[in-house]
Amino acid sequence: MKFTDGFWLVRDGVQLSYATEVRDVRVESKRFTTHASVKRVTRRGDTLNAPLLTAHCFSPAEGVIGVRITHHAGKRHPGPDFALAGADDGAGEVRQEGPVTDLTSGPLSLRLDRSAPFTLTFRDADGREVTRADAKSTAFATTGDGAHHLLARLSLGVGEQIYGLGERFTPFVKNGQVVDVWQADGGTSSEQAYKNIPFYLSSRGYGVFVNHPGKVSFEIGSESVGQVQFSVEDQTLEYYVVAGPTPKDVLSRYTALTGRPALPPAWSFGLWLSTSFTTDYDEATVTSFVDGMAERGIPLSVFHFDCFWMREYQWCDFTWDPDVFPDPEGMLARLKERGLKVSVWINPYIAQKSPLFEEAAALGHLVRRPDGDIWQWDLWQAGMALVDFTSPEARAWFQSKLKPLLDQGVDCFKTDFGERIPTDVVWHDGSDPERMHNYYSHLYNRTVFELLEKERGQGEAVVFARSATAGGQQFPVHWGGDCWSSFEAMAESLRGGLSLSLSGFGFWSHDIGGFEGTPDPSVFKRWLAFGLLSSHSRLHGSSSYRVPWEFGEEAVDVARRFTLLKHRLMPYLYGAAAEAHRTGVPMMRPMLLEFPGDPACRPLDRQYMLGPDLLVAPVLSEDGEVEVYVPAGTWTHLLTGERVTGPAWRTERHGYESLPLYVREGAVLPLAADDRRPDGDWLDRPTLLVHPSAAPAFTAEVTVPDLTGEPAATFRVRRDGDALRVTAVGTDRPFTVQVADGASAEGVGEVTVPVG
Incomplete structure (x- = not known):
């Protein structure tokens, strides 16, 4: 003002x-x-x-x-x-x-x-x-x-x-x-x-x-x-x-004050596929999508049911639409047999037609106006009211309606909405309506997250949230909301995510291909690479499906390539996730976060570091041309092996199965042998991809976490003359060392690889 x-x-x-x-x-x-x-x-x-x-x-x-x-x-x-x-x-x-x-x-x-x-x-x-x-x-x-x-x-x-x-x-x-x-x-x-x-x-x-x-x-x-x-x-x-x-240091101190992000489960880093929003779907549709992904060799980790899993005009009643899903328990069991986790959409509103409206009203769990009337409007759902999360009893009641879904086999919730909160109301605990407008999202997401921690166990809780305020980073994951299906919207989504990461949020996602409208195949394919090189990756749209084959066979190839790549990168990515949980430093890092002393990095909003060592620059044009800035040092392209030296601006052109994806000099990337799933056994014959610096006394160290984020094994690298010696601590299982120039060797305990 x-x-x-x-x-x-x-x-x-x-x-x-x-x-x-x-x-x-x-x-x-x-x-x-x-x-x-x-x-x-x-x-x-x-x-x-x-x-x-x-x-x-x-x-x-x-x-x-x-x-x-x-x-x-x-x-x-x-x-x-x-x-x-x-x-x-x-x-x-x-x-x-x-x-x-x-x-x-x-x-x-x-x-x-x-x-x-x-x-x-x-x-x-x-x-x-x-x-x-x-x-x-x-x-x-x-x-x-x-x-x-x-x-x-x-x-x-x-x-x-x-x-x-x-x-x-x-x-x-x-x-x-x-x-x-x-x-x-x-x-x-x-x-x-x-x-x-x-x-x-x-x-x-x-x-x-x-x-x-x-x-x-x-x-x-x-x-x-x-x-x-x-x-x-x-x-x-x-x-x-x-x-x-x-x-x-600033983010570490700030998140120590307002709350560090919980560590999402490793399975949540795999690919999520949605029914989309207003599309027609039933179990046969869902099965066809799951089968289609499997037949095309695209690993799928989570299937998400959006709003219309419930009956129209009744959001939320937390009951499967019996005309569309007559056997929800059986359907969920069948999805579980495929190795999938299940997510369902919810919001904090109770429509008047929902059977829960009368129950919540009688119990005093709905927000009221100063005159005692229940606050209602028709925007979004007819006659909808708002759950009063300032009441402990209302929070427990809301959780009691979600628990049967968990008992059925649901694993997590997309906690949508929570922004349009009125200020002409009276809250159960007497909260100031103006102060509660922003804070409501915190109570809403905390209520759901705490239920998941209680029922699924700490380390297994994850939501897909749209709204948040300070401290909301404690309840990951958050996604970027309703964007259009264009290159411009892809760029603005990235800009928003990088801004959020500098606000203390460790994990962030977005709708691959955009939400509103139907993306051109070129937009969809470019967004696939960006989405699968983000913290979390979800295929979701509004009025059209986002299964890759809807956008051509090349889109299928791109989806497969980058899903498998993300799975191979999981030992590295989950290490970065554990760091976000411990320190508050986000997984997706604006360039200035890793290179604060480089003035050229300060305004950059079309590229980022994924963890400490991977530079990612999404392609935001149909012709594949992209500008990318590489800071000082030697960088190696992860997919092609090309080496470039910075600091330098580069203009590159990439096909759909590539993008600027550079590994930092001195980095050691642990790669999983199993690329079929994000939560495999990362110490089962991993590959350590070493990008040594030219320093004669080069040393490096990388830790591979277990599925709880705790250190499982540490690999120490040192230059010894014309060779690199890699020593394993905490594991006696075989591993492979591969140097960026192509030399490699396999062994147990200690591996030596010649370097030029």
């Missing part, structure tokens, strides 16, 4: 009151509090008829410093609030020397100088300024409609770039944009977003998290071009500056 009219004036009807002069500083153990007047005080009379702003400065965790700005502290606070981890007594240390107060936490410090105008300066471990809230950067504003806002501005350095704020489909670098953190079902071609996260990451190696679950309005170098402004309609604004120095 903008409050000013250019540099000199404020907008009509707006009154701005800036924190101007420090009136006192009170040190409280590991934190301090200061009060700032909104004007210069030259005599006692100036303290009358004038407000103060209170700033509480503290550290909830090492390397994180929080600032809470309050105008009127007596405002009722009904919640909800983000659940944050942190030390109860604070992690910071306060030191005062003359007029200067310093709060230090790990490599980050905050300085307040009482002798100067009110300014908060954040510095790194070397004393360099990270960012600051200087004069006229902390304020409250009142507007002509009676609204009260708190706002803060943090400086932008020369050339500094801002990323994140959720899964945003607008330009990847957020400078110059206005971003409202407010859940919306807006597709992938607008400024609206399904996953709104009040957290941004800076190219200077720090992050900022605004601890407010409601609407947060960001002006990123847009109102004041040298600052990021964020504001809330409230009496309190709390934000955290998160230290680096690298972007990975």
Whole structure:
């Protein structure tokens, strides 16, 4: 939200009151509090008829410093609030020397100088300024409609770039944009977003998290071009500056605060196939799809039933449509015999025609208006109401309706929707409707995820979620929502996914081929390669099927090739997944995350690193031409063996069975021998694909995880003259070492391979 009219004036009807002069500083153990007047005080009379702003400065965790700005502290606070981890007594240390107060936490410090105008300066471990809230950067504003806002501005350095704020489909670098953190079902071609996260990451190696679950309005170098402004309609604004120095360090600290991603089961990384949305399907259709994939040699891991597995007008009643699926238990058993997992679509809405509507209403499990009426509308489902997940009883009731499906053989749920949440309602726990609008998605996905963990066991739970807010990364996987079937939509989907990855989300997927419309075969084939080189891979559409043979035999070949490739890569990919679970560093990484010191990598949004060592650049054109940037070093194409040297921009042309897919110099890729499934025995004769550097003292190490993500075996590589020696630790089973130049050898315990 903008409050000013250019540099000199404020907008009509707006009154701005800036924190101007420090009136006192009170040190409280590991934190301090200061009060700032909104004007210069030259005599006692100036303290009358004038407000103060209170700033509480503290550290909830090492390397994180929080600032809470309050105008009127007596405002009722009904919640909800983000659940944050942190030390109860604070992690910071306060030191005062003359007029200067310093709060230090790990490599980050905050300085307040009482002798100067009110300014908060954040510095790194070397004393360099990270960012600051200087004069006229902390304020409250009142507007002509009676609204009260708190706002803060943090400086932008020369050339500094801002990323994140959720899964945003607008330009990847957020400078110059206005971003409202407010859940919306807006597709992938607008400024609206399904996953709104009040957290941004800076190219200077720090992050900022605004601890407010409601609407947060960001002006990123847009109102004041040298600052990021964020504001809330409230009496309190709390934000955290998160230290680096690298972007990975920032994400690790941020996710330690808001929650690390759970580790999805290995089977979920295989190929998912859907019925699509409004298409006609029954068990015969499903069987034909499964048979068709098997006959064509395309391994399938998960089959998904979209909305119309339930009866029309009755979403959700959690009951199979008896006219279409008369024997759901038998059908699920037959799919299980094929080695498949099963997913079904749900949403948090109860249509009036559903038998569950009357039951939920009688139990008080539906959200109500202030006058006591149940909130309803006809958008999406006729007369639908909304489950009140703020009620523990309603959450348990919702889970009780899903459990019979798990007993039937369903393995996971696509938790769709959760964005269009009304604000003219009363919640069971008294939550503020504006704060609950975004936060509802968190309660919804947590409710389903916790049921899956309870019934399927930890490590087996996975959802396919569309909506999320801060902390939602704990309940993977998330997919990109409703996109069109075009190259442009493919690019915007990738842009949104990379933006989400810089917002703390470790796993992300998208609808291969696009959701709306029917893709041209060239779009579908290019999207197959992109989709199967993403964290999770799903074939899904709206009004048309997404089985590969609908798009020609070449599409079948492409689907087979990249599904088998993903399965071979699973020891490497699951290692990256386990890293995301442990550290918060995502699987799909924008280039700046791996190469923060390379300025050329900072704006890149059409390529990414898949894990630490694989560079992927999806082809976004019909003619196969693609521009790709390779950072410094020697890179080897995984499919062709071609070597290229960076830093360099390259223009390449690829057929449908290829794309820029480069392995980083010094990498060791563990490859599975069994490419028929994603969750096989990865230590059964694996191949270690070694890309040694030219350094005479080259060493490397790679760990192959087990199906729980724990280390199963470690392989240590070292150059010994004209040979590479690879030693296995934790396994006495045979393995093969293959060097990028083609030399290979097999053995047990230790393998030696000549290198040129």
